[in-house]
Amino acid sequence: MTVQTLGEIQGRVDISARALERTVVAIAASHLGVPTKDVSVRLADDSGLLSIAVSAPVRLPPLRSLSKGAGIPARILDARSGIRADVTTIAGAQVGTVGVSITKAHVVEERRVR
């Protein structure tokens, strides 16, 4: 069974600003690995496109393991493109600029799942 996304539905779908905001919050939270309550999102009009400003912590492994990997700028870029893609697909919105502002780090020891 395929899941129809809002973008594909024919006809008009009215989404309240608040519901859209909550959707974007959930999407951002999932890409950053943090609880939705810690994420704050500001949506605005950007010449007809939806501009998104996210302010949130990010889940990160401890500094030493992190330094062996890609680094935070890469993580932000990934999160940003992921958020852009998901908001376009799930909410069916045309997204303009996306800003991601990382406020804190939730440092979590990665546990190896056997």
Next chain:
Amino acid sequence: MTSDTNSQRLYRRLVRRSLHRSRSSAVIVAFALGSLVLAWVATESVLAAVNAPALLLSPASITEAVNTPTMLTIAVAAAMAVVGVVLVALAITPGRRARHEIPDARMAVVIDDGVLAGALSKAAIRESRVPASRVSTVVSRRLSSVTITPTSGSLLSAPSITHAVGAVVESLAPRPALRVAVAVSERGVVGS
């Protein structure tokens, strides 16, 4: 590389600012008190200008007191002179904090003299094997002086303790450079 000299200059500046007080709090206190006094002056002036009764002292009585100086005016003048000198002293003196710089390749590092003293004490304790409570170190701008109260009956070698403490100073290389002076007190304490 210009970016290196830029960061060198930046670090010099950061360290210098960490080692001296900014005098911000002095300015805030001085200006706040000064504002209160000025507010009073303005109030008295306005009251006098509209011929209303003075709050504490009317401008007329103030000019009277200055024109024919009484003991009170002299006393007030003396107090003002003292305050003035204190303010000028605060402005001129460097206001050094009890801190030293520790050279490092990557960071600008400043350390409280108390922490530095602790590290030197630790070296003296380890070398002299005296209980920690009998060693005290004071770090001032250019001198670290270690005082040890020995255990009666055990001989302490000041030179070897000086060497041990000096080794810690050398490993940290604080700036301004610290001289090491170890003093073993003549009276000991019986038992450890």
Next chain:
Amino acid sequence: MTRSNRPLNRLGLAFVGLLFVAVAAWIGARSTSFAALPDIPALDATTLWIIAGISVAAIALAIVWIVTRGRGRARTLLTATDDDGHGSIEARVAADLISDDLARVTDIVDVTARAFRVRGQTVLELVVTTRRAADVRLVIDSVGRAVAALDDVLATRIPVLLHVASGVRATLAHEQRVH
């Protein structure tokens, strides 16, 4: 540490101080009749209003001065903008990562971080509070290693100021008793 203008602070203090000394000297000189200084004439209403006006202006200046102390604190450590939008990292992120990394160093009791701007550059200030009788070399080297890892993680070297502090009570003393 803030960006408050230090030379200006000292100039302000010197100015007010010299003013006080000058007035005191003038009053003192009158009493010893050293110099034939003129009496202050009776103050008329106009002069009084002028005095009030100057006082109020000076108060306003003082208030402005007081309020402008303590600027220069920055929230963001790094920021970048491109066609797709922008991204930024706040100082707290570095603080959290470094605190976590230094948690295993027993000599370190507390780590706080702040970002501030000096001469157009953003600097990360780390204040590391140590236990009494801490191994200073170990503490500095541990922080150095954490900062090196942070350099990798941020893909850039941010200027860092490390302040090795002894805890609030002990800052009053140059002496450290190791118990």
